[in-house]
Amino acid sequence: METEGRRQNHKMMSNMDIPILVIMEILLRLPIKSLVRVRYVCKTWYNIVSDPYFTRMHLARAPTASLVIQTLLSYNPGCYSKFYMLEHSEWDTRGHSLFAPLKKLPQKFYLLGQNMILLTSCNGLLCLSAIRHKKEVTCVCNIATGEYMTLPGAKTKDDRFWQTIRGFGYSPKTNQYKLIAELALDKGFCRPDFNPAPRVEVYTLGADSWRIIGDAPYSFVGPYFATFLNGALHCLIQPIDTTDSTSTFICSFDIEKEEFQPFPGPPIQELGPNWEIEHIHLGASGGFLYLCENYPTSSSVDIWVMKEYGNEQSWMKEFVISNTSWKRGPVYFLNYGMGDEIYALRNFNQLCAYNARSKCVREVQVCGIYPEFHAIPYTPSLVSLKDAVAGENSKGHIKSIQSLPEKKWVKKLYNFFLSAPFKAEALCGMILPPPKVMGIRLPDPLLRQFE
């Protein structure tokens, strides 16, 4: 009798009974992987999920970063790398699970080229470099939508110049994605003391070519990518003129206006003319800019947060971490402002959890993958390249990852090396204990209660 009643309930609800707004509210709370699957429930759902307005709303609700991980085999970095995604939504410890699982990226992803190296990402679009037809190319792709496009080569065809991509940003006003690259004179071609201003090229996603916008008023410091926040890229810089005594060490590049401006930094120690990039790292998380400073003379790492964007007085020294292992390399906070436990990716390959209340740092164990890895913060989204590119003509450049021609050797490679994870390591002479789960071990929720 009861089952009859329930079946009745089923029949009562039809596609039209649930208002679109309600469906949207539910879908906005789904993680990307489920969203990609669930859009095939029916055509209405497919249309909702594919709508650019919906993807923008979904992205806006996901301020915490996930990670894309690339494992590196030390004897040949970039070759035979495996790629995984670690979604932050899986790190929710309310369920008292101890592992956040790593998800392997699809097999077809590896067909984008050989020796793929993750560069940077913006709004769910991944930028990576790869070797295709023996040439190095830069690609932008979205793994959730399965699209990719190859970027054209630098505008400056002079062999003396070396293109380095410096940042990937987005202008909400014009809905354009842009990459900036530095064209630096190869050091072999100039006097040792000659330090010219770097030429800057900008590429608007979808355009036919890069555009030279002139020389930067600053020289970029370090190999790290600029931090994107509020429609601008922020980089650590040094003035070109070494006699310049101003203490500017951060600049912003407005994506829409394509202009460099000095940006106020926190009142950190006086920087000499040749301060080391290892001591300072700029980043953004939860909508705030932060800066980590770790001088060799100091025993701790100071983290400053800019509480009000653009306001120099709002830089606050928020955390002081007396953990010497933090003193090298960049720090990426993943979920600042989302509660007491802040996850940070340190030095590209070490995940830590910092508890703001107890001021304790805990190393987070990553299991099941080769321990040498490179990771970049990444917010998965369904931003379609078709909506991201400017101009109708450029849509022809967008290809589907699924359509990449499969080479038999790649399939064999995937099946042998990549889906049998430990055969590869064993062959390379590394012996790893077999893991039970592939993922990250989260801090023990029970222990946390006693802090």
Next chain:
Amino acid sequence: MKFCTVKQYFDDENNNNVTNGIATTVIPLPNKHLKIKANNKEMEQYEQELLRNVMPQELTKLILAANYLNFKEALDFFCRTVANAIQNKSVDYVRKFFGLESDFEPGEEEKLCKEFAWSFEGVDED
């Protein structure tokens, strides 16, 4: 006050958006919220208990009620619960859950499944 539409609801006699059963579940929520606002754990337990007695399919009706009554916290809570319930489940499960039918052409769906084989890995059992 959170319940601007409640007064309207009681005034409106021809209301079939919110059945009585749903109203008794949704309306006491704000009072409970205020009482145990500070303690998240208690709130969680209360919410879990509430939902144990409610069938998954009923959740969609609760959402409609919360939406009609303009009650944002309840709407957020119910939507999150539905999202958690359908997360990582197969497409068929989701269809059954909402009582929906696929209106794709037979070939279309297969083609789409192949395209995103990745997202179909690691799906929970129905």
